[in-house]
Amino acid sequence: MATLNIKDLWVQVEGVDILKGVDLSISDHETVALLGPNGHGKSTLLAAIMGHPKYTITKGSITIDGIDLLAMSPDERARAGLFLGMQNPSEVPGVVNSDFLKAAMNARREKPLAMFQFYKALDTATKTMKIPLEMAHRPLNEGFSGGEKKRNEILQLLLLEPKIALLDEIDSGLDIDALGMVGEVISSLQKKGVGFLVISHYARLYDLVAPSRVAVMIDGKIVVSGGPEIIQKIDRTGYDWIRKELGISIEKITPSMNTTSIGICATREKTRP
Amino acid sequence: MRRYLLHKHKQTLNGELSLLHHFAMLDLSKTAYEVATLTIKNDADLLIECGDKPVPLYLIMDKGVRLKLQIVGRQTSGDWLLNIALDAGAVIEATMADFGAYQGNITINGELFGIGSRLSWHLASLSRQNDAKTFAVNFHHKAKSTAAEMTNFGVIEDQSKLIFTGISHIYKGASDSATHQTARIMVFDDGCIGRADPVLAIDDNEVAASHAATVGKINEDHLFYLKSRGLSEQEARTLITYGYLKPAIGQFNDTNVQKKLLALLEARL
Numbered sequence: 373m374a375t376l377n378i379k380d381l382w383v384q385v386e387g388v389d390i391l392k393g394v395d396l397s398i399s400d401h402e403t404v405a406l407l408g409p410n411g412h413g414k415s416t417l418l419a420a421i422m423g424h425p426k427y428t429i430t431k432g433s434i435t436i437d438g439i440d441l442l443a444m445s446p447d448e449r450a451r452a453g454l455f456l457g458m459q460n461p462s463e464v465p466g467v468v469n470s471d472f473l474k475a476a477m478n479a480r481r482e483k484p485l486a487m488f489q490f491y492k493a494l495d496t497a498t499k500t501m502k503i504p505l506e507m508a509h510r511p512l513n514e515g516f517s518g519g520e521k522k523r524n525e526i527l528q529l530l531l532l533e534p535k536i537a538l539l540d541e542i543d544s545g546l547d548i549d550a551l552g553m554v555g556e557v558i559s560s561l562q563k564k565g566v567g568f569l570v571i572s573h574y575a576r577l578y579d580l581v582a583p584s585r586v587a588v589m590i591d592g593k594i595v596v597s598g599g600p601e602i603i604q605k606i607d608r609t610g611y612d613w614i615r616k617e618l619g620i621s622i623e624k625i626t627p628s629m630n631t632t633s634i635g636i637c638a639t640r641e642k643t644r645p
Numbered sequence: 646m647r648r649y650l651l652h653k654h655k656q657t658l659n660g661e662l663s664l665l666h667h668f669a670m671l672d673l674s675k676t677a678y679e680v681a682t683l684t685i686k687n688d689a690d691l692l693i694e695c696g697d698k699p700v701p702l703y704l705i706m707d708k709g710v711r712l713k714l715q716i717v718g719r720q721t722s723g724d725w726l727l728n729i730a731l732d733a734g735a736v737i738e739a740t741m742a743d744f745g746a747y748q749g750n751i752t753i754n755g756e757l758f759g760i761g762s763r764l765s766w767h768l769a770s771l772s773r774q775n776d777a778k779t780f781a782v783n784f785h786h787k788a789k790s791t792a793a794e795m796t797n798f799g800v801i802e803d804q805s806k807l808i809f810t811g812i813s814h815i816y817k818g819a820s821d822s823a824t825h826q827t828a829r830i831m832v833f834d835d836g837c838i839g840r841a842d843p844v845l846a847i848d849d850n851e852v853a854a855s856h857a858a859t860v861g862k863i864n865e866d867h868l869f870y871l872k873s874r875g876l877s878e879q880e881a882r883t884l885i886t887y888g889y890l891k892p893a894i895g896q897f898n899d900t901n902v903q904k905k906l907l908a909l910l911e912a913r914l
Contacts, residue, residue, distance in 0.1 A: 422873050425865060450875035462870040466888025472871065475884060479875035511888070528874060 374437055374453055374535035374567065375399045376421070381432035383413075383420045383592075390416045392592035393432070400535050400567040403558075405578055405603060407571075408589035409611050409622055414571045415459055417589070418538045422456040423449050436536070451480055453535030457525040457542045459571075464512040469524070470494065472512050477531055497530045501553060518545030526554050529561070536567040543577040555580025575607040588614065595620050673699035673725075685712050685735075690898055695719035695745075701726035706735035708759065715897045717906065718743030718770070724750045733759030733788070740896035743770040744909045748777040755784040757791035757822075765794040769893030771886070772805035772837075773913055779808040786819040786852075793823075798893070799830040800886050801837040808839075813854065814846040823853040830860045831889055833882060883914045 376398045383391035390413045398404050408414050420427040421434055423446035434441040436452050444452065464472070473494065478484045485493075498505050501523050513521050522545050529537055539558075543551055558568065558581045570581060578600070586603055588596040588611075596602060596614060605613065614620050673681060674696030682703040685691075690713040693702065697720055706712060706729070714737055719725055729737060743751075755764045764784060772778050784793040797809045813824040828841035843856035863885060871881035887910070894906045 422869075424869050445878070446869060446872040447875050447877050447881075450873055456873050458870070458873075462864070462866045464867045464870060464885065464888070466892070467871075467884050468888070471887070472874070472876075472884060475876055475880055476874035479877070479880070532874065 373400060376441075376454070376536050376567070376569075377433075377435045378417075378421070379433045381417070381420070381434065382430045383416055384428045384430050385416065385426060389430075390427075390592055391420065394589075394592070394594055396569075396587055396594055398536055398567050398569050400565045401562075402585065403562060403568040403570060403581055403583040405570050405572070405583035405586045405600070406589060407573075407586065407603065407606055412589050413592040414589050415540050416592075418456055418540050418569070418571065421449075421538060422446055422454060447479065450532075450534075455529055455532055455534035455537040457522075457529055457537060457539040459540040459542075459544065461513050461521045461525055463514045463516070465514055467512045469510055469512045470508040473508065473528065473531060476528065480532065493531060497527050500530060500557065501527050502550075503527060519547060519550055522546050522554070523550060526557050530557055533561070533564070534566060536569070537561070539568060539570045539572075541571055541573070543572050543574060551577065552580070575603055578603050590614065590620055590622055670694070671702075672696055673702060685710050688712070691715070692897070692899065692902060693717070695725055697721045698723065699725045702728070704729045704737075706731045706737060706762070708732045709734040711736045712738070713898070714739040715902070716741040717902070718745050718751075719747055719749065720745040722747040722749050724752070726752045727754070729753075729755045729764065731755070731757050731759055731762035731764060731791075734761045735759060736763045738765050738896075740767045740893050741769070742890075742893050742897070742906050743768065743778070744890070744906065744913055746774065746776055746913065748775070750779045750781070753780070753782045755782075755793060756787060757785065757793060757819075758787045759791075760788045761790045762788065763792045766796065767893060767896065768797045768799075768809075769890040770797070770799040770807060771890060771910065771913060772799065772801045772807040774803045774805060777806040779810070781810045781812075783812040784814070784824060786813075786815040786822045786824060788819055788822075790821045791819060791823075793825070795824075795826045797826075797828045797841070798889060799828075799839065800833070800889050801830060801839050802833040802882075804834075804836040806838040809841045809858075810844070811842070811856075812844045812846060813856070815849055815852050815854065817848040820849045820851045822849070825854070826856040826858075828856075828858045828860075831885075832860065832862045886910075886914060 378394055378396045381391055381394040394417060406414050416427060429442055441449055474490050494508055503523055522542055583600055586598055586600060587594045611622055615622055670692045672694045680701050684705045686707050688711045693716045695718055699719055718741055757764060766782060782795055795811055799807045801807045807830055809828045811826050813826055815822050815824060826843045828843055830839040830841055832839050839860045841858035841860050843858050845854045845856055847854055868881055894903050897903050
């Protein structure tokens with residue numbers, strides 16, 4: 373049994389506290405929904421769990437099966453069984469999607485996959501996702517539409533089969549048919565015991581993946597935890613009930629101004645004093 | 646592929662690529678001369694191996710001929726010079742794969758003296774460890790309606806140095822010409838030195854000219870994306886470097902040469 377434990381997690385971005393003491397746990401065989409207004413730290417939590425260098429952990433701990441995740445690099449976290457389905461997957465010019473997928477699958481194996489094994493797995497996964505096989509031979513996410521990028525994320529999820537998957541607004545940009553397919557893939561992985569932490573603003577995805585628990589994040593903290601009924605309540609009335617019923621203010625975080633400007637030539641970058 | 650050796654042309658010190666040599670290979674470290682001169686008489690594909698001690702090469706393109714030029718960069722330290730002259734209507738598509746470990750200055754001069762001549766240049770260069778490479782790629786438009794496209798891609802790692810300089814000069818009288826430069830250097834480590842200095846000199850009206858230069862560290866989000874799928878830092882860097890430099894290898898006709906270049910790239914990474 374795999375369990376991801378987050379205790380009193382504080383995270384800064386450029387000196388500003390974004391997460392202010394998050395406590396949360398996710399085990400395999402369960403799906404947790406993470407909701408909250410925009411800009412309150414949900415994506416920061418997922419990126420921090422995965423080890424994005426932009427985020428600085430100032431306090432707290434994250435463990436997987438009791439092992440300190442914060443001492444691991446992002447690739448070690450992935451090999452420990454985590455997967456992050458990103459809200460805005462990077463376009464990596466020149467890197468061919470299939471080369472990347474093969475390298476990612478081999479990173480989890482002692483013996484590299486034979487070519488035919490890889491293509492068999494890729495063929496099955498692309499058919500499940502109704503992705504043309506040619507897409508696997510294009511540069512990674514480059515020129516992909518928003519929906520294609522999200523399908524490619526789910527394709528990776530399917531091929532890599534993590535212990536716990538973190539999905540950050542994986543439903544944005546998907547048409548209704550693609551959303552249904554994503555729901556089916558998640559359901560099939562749930563049956564295999566994969567645990568999920570899912571961020572979405574829409575009840576439609578949650579209807580498909582049936583989370584067993586719900587956490588609501590406001591201003592970098594989990595302020596409400598409970599069952600799936602919370603999703604329906606938020607879908608009907610928004611977040612204002614949290615202020616009215618619980619007396620918790622929904623204060624939006626304002627990002628600080630960037631102090632970098634680009635000079636007149638592409639080769640030079642200036643930083644103001 | 647036929648091996649074409651310049652010492653077959655001792656009388657003139659000149660070689661000619663004629664109808665007999667549609668596909669030719671020239672090893673510049675194995676010629677008998679201090680300077681090699683080759684006149685291209687007919688459409689051809691030419692593979693040039695710089696090897697260890699390449700002699701300077703002068704390529705003269707006859708009127709209306711088309712050449713696909715594929716160059717494997719030098720393997721040991723030293724300089725190299727390639728001068729290309731294009732007569733009216735001549736066309737060259739040139740690709741240079743430069744993955745060798747060396748320190749040196751490479752100079753490429755293209756003189757478009759014939760009306761309507763065209764030259765495209767694509768360089769892929771890898772600098773690692775103590776490599777120090779300077780590429781000066783200069784195109785001179787001396788006739789009307791000439792066109793040149795220059796693309797220099799580089800990856801630098803460790804303490805290496807890579808400099809791209811390029812002058813694209815459209816002379817007076819060379820109206821209706823077009824010249825474009827793109828230089829990109831991806832920097833992996835803090836100890837590297839990368840520089841791109843594109844220069845446009847325009848002495849006539851009614852021309853099209855542009856340059857773009859990017860020298861930047863590897864995108865942190867790209868690296869994180871690959872690592873978040875389980876690839877180690879080194880595996881991610883290798884994949885990104887391949888993606889940057891591998892397209893140039895696809896421009897080489899001979900699959901054996903492609904394999905050799907891939908092996909060279911793999912060995913250096």
